[in-house]
Amino acid sequence: MxxxxxxxxxxxxxxxxxxxxxxxxxxxxxxxxxxxxxxxxxxxxxxxxxxxxxxxxxxxxxxxxxxxxxxxxxxxxxxxxxxxxxxxxxxxxxxxxxxxxxxxxxxxxxxxxxxxxxxxxxxxxxxxxxxxxxxxxxxxxxxxxxxxxxxxxxxxxxxxxxxxxxxxxxxxxxxxxxxxxxxxxxxxxxxxxxxxxxxxxxxxxxxxxxxxxxxxxxxxxxxxxxxxFAAQFIGVPPMNIGELSMNGAKFGFRPERAQVRPAGQAGGTNPDHFSMTGMIVTREMLGSETLYQVRRSDGNAYMVKCLEDLFAVDQEVQIDVAPEHLFFFAEDGSRIRRDDRSYAEYMRALRGMRNG
The missing domain is CATH 3.40.50.300 (P-loop containing nucleotide triphosphate hydrolases)
Structure with a gap:
C-alpha cells in the first residue's frame, strides 16, 4: 500500500x-x-x-x-x-x-x-x-x-x-x-x-x-x-438552480427536499422557506419514486422528487422548501454559507420571489 x-x-x-x-x-x-x-x-x-x-x-x-x-x-x-x-x-x-x-x-x-x-x-x-x-x-x-x-x-x-x-x-x-x-x-x-x-x-x-x-x-x-459547479454536477437529477434578483446570485435546492401539495392546500407556514406555485409539465414514474418537472408562471422550471406518485401532468401544485435545505451561490459560483453576512439578504430576496 x-x-x-x-x-x-x-x-x-x-x-x-x-x-x-x-x-x-x-x-x-x-x-x-x-x-x-x-x-x-x-x-x-x-x-x-x-x-x-x-x-x-x-x-x-x-x-x-x-x-x-x-x-x-x-x-x-x-x-x-x-x-x-x-x-x-x-x-x-x-x-x-x-x-x-x-x-x-x-x-x-x-x-x-x-x-x-x-x-x-x-x-x-x-x-x-x-x-x-x-x-x-x-x-x-x-x-x-x-x-x-x-x-x-x-x-x-x-x-x-x-x-x-x-x-x-x-x-x-x-x-x-x-x-x-x-x-x-x-x-x-x-x-x-x-x-x-x-x-x-x-x-x-x-x-x-x-x-x-x-x-x-x-x-x-x-x-x-x-x-x-459541485452542486450541479453531483446529484441525479442535479440540484435545482434559480436566479435571485440581486448581485447575480443564485439559489438552489435538491429535488427530494421539495414538499409538494395541490395548489391552495394549507401548509408551508415557515416564513423563511422557499414557496412557489407552478404547473406540472412532465412526470417520470420510476417505480420507487416519481420525478416531476414543475414550471412557474415566469417560465422557470424545477425538478422535484416524490416517493409517492400523487400528481398528474397539467396539475397545479405548491412547492415548499425548508430554509435548512436552501443553498445560495455568489455570481462567481462560490458558496454563500449561513455565517456569511450577506446570507440574510439573499434569504429576504428569495422570500420576495414567492409564487413568481
Whole structure:
C-alpha cells in the first residue's frame, strides 16, 4: 500500500496549461475517484501518477518517495484501461502471467500466483479459454487479474467499466468495492459518471478545467457542495438552480427536499422557506419514486422528487422548501454559507420571489 502526493504539478500541451500548480494527496489504502466532465484533466492526472505521460513541472510522490524520474514499470503501480488491453491470441492464463514471464518469475511461482489471483476474481474455471469466448465482465476481470498479479501498491483505473452494459456495470461496481476491501490497496479510479463516483469512493476529487473544485467523501460532496459547479454536477437529477434578483446570485435546492401539495392546500407556514406555485409539465414514474418537472408562471422550471406518485401532468401544485435545505451561490459560483453576512439578504430576496 502507498499514499500518493502530487506537489504543484503542471501539465502543458502545446503551450497550454491543462493542469497548473495542482496539489493533491491521496491517502494510503483509500478508494479515491477522480470525477468530472470530459476534458477536465482527470485522465491526465492519472497518467502523470503512472508516469505514462509525465508532468511538465512539479513532483509526484508514491509512498513518500519522489518518483518523478522513475520509469512507469518501476513505480509499483498497475493501470487498468477501459479497453482492457488483453492479448486476443493468448489464453486467460497467458494474459495474466505475461508480466511475470517478462520479469523472469519462475514457473512454479507464476502458477501459484495466477491460480491464487484468478480464484480471487472468479476466473479459476476460465484459465485455458481465449478472451473472445468471455463476456465483457469476464474480460474486465482478466485485466484486473493481470494488474493484481504484480502486487502493486497502487491501482490506477481509467474508466474501466465504460464499455459494459448498465446491468453489468452495476455488478462490477460492487465487485470492485469488495476487491478493494479484500486487497486494502490504494485505488485511484477515473470516471465521468457521478453515480460510479458516489457509489464506490471513500473520497471524491471533483475536477473541472484542470482545477480541483472539491475534495470530499460522497456524502459531503452531495450535502455540502463547495460551489455551484459541485452542486450541479453531483446529484441525479442535479440540484435545482434559480436566479435571485440581486448581485447575480443564485439559489438552489435538491429535488427530494421539495414538499409538494395541490395548489391552495394549507401548509408551508415557515416564513423563511422557499414557496412557489407552478404547473406540472412532465412526470417520470420510476417505480420507487416519481420525478416531476414543475414550471412557474415566469417560465422557470424545477425538478422535484416524490416517493409517492400523487400528481398528474397539467396539475397545479405548491412547492415548499425548508430554509435548512436552501443553498445560495455568489455570481462567481462560490458558496454563500449561513455565517456569511450577506446570507440574510439573499434569504429576504428569495422570500420576495414567492409564487413568481
Amino acid at each position: 502507498a499514499s500518493i502526493e502530487l506537489v504543484r504539478v503542471t501539465k502543458t500541451f502545446e503551450k497550454n496549461d491543462v493542469i497548473k500548480d495542482l496539489h493533491l494527496t491521496i491517502a494510503d489504502g483509500s478508494f479515491t475517484v477522480l470525477v468530472g466532465p470530459s476534458g477536465c484533466g482527470k485522465t491526465t492526472l492519472l497518467r502523470m501518477i503512472a508516469g505514462i505521460d509525465p508532468q511538465t513541472a512539479g513532483s509526484v510522490l508514491i509512498g513518500g518517495k519522489d518518483v518523478t524520474s522513475i520509469a512507469p514499470g518501476k513505480r509499483g503501480v498497475a493501470m487498468v484501461f477501459q479497453n482492457y488491453a488483453i492479448y486476443p491470441t493468448m489464453s486467460v492464463r497467458e494474459n495474466i502471467e505475461f508480466g511475470l514471464k517478462n520479469n523472469k518469475v519462475d514457473k512454479e511461482e507464476r502458477k501459484r500466483l495466477v491460480e491464487t489471483i484468478s480464484a480471487t476474481v472468479g476466473l479459476a474455471d476460465y484459465l485455458d479459454r481465449k478472451p473472445s469466448t468471455l463476456s465483457g465482465g469476464q474480460r474486465q476481470r482478466v485485466a484486473l487479474a493481470r494488474a493484481m498479479v504484480k502486487k502493486p501498491s497502487v491501482f490506477l483505473m481509467d474508466e474501466p467499466l465504460s464499455n459494459l452494459d448498465a446491468k453489468l456495470r452495476a455488478q462490477m461496481r460492487l465487485e470492485l468495492i469488495e476487491l478493494h476491501k479484500q486487497l486494502g490497496t490504494t485505488f485511484v479510479y477515473v470516471t465521468h459518471d457521478q453515480v460510479e463516483a458516489m457509489s464506490m469512493a471513500d473520497n471524491i476529487v471533483l475536477m473541472n478545467k484542470g482545477v480541483i473544485q472539491q475534495e470530499a467523501p460522497p456524502d459531503g460532496m452531495y450535502h455540502d457542495p463547495s460551489n455551484l
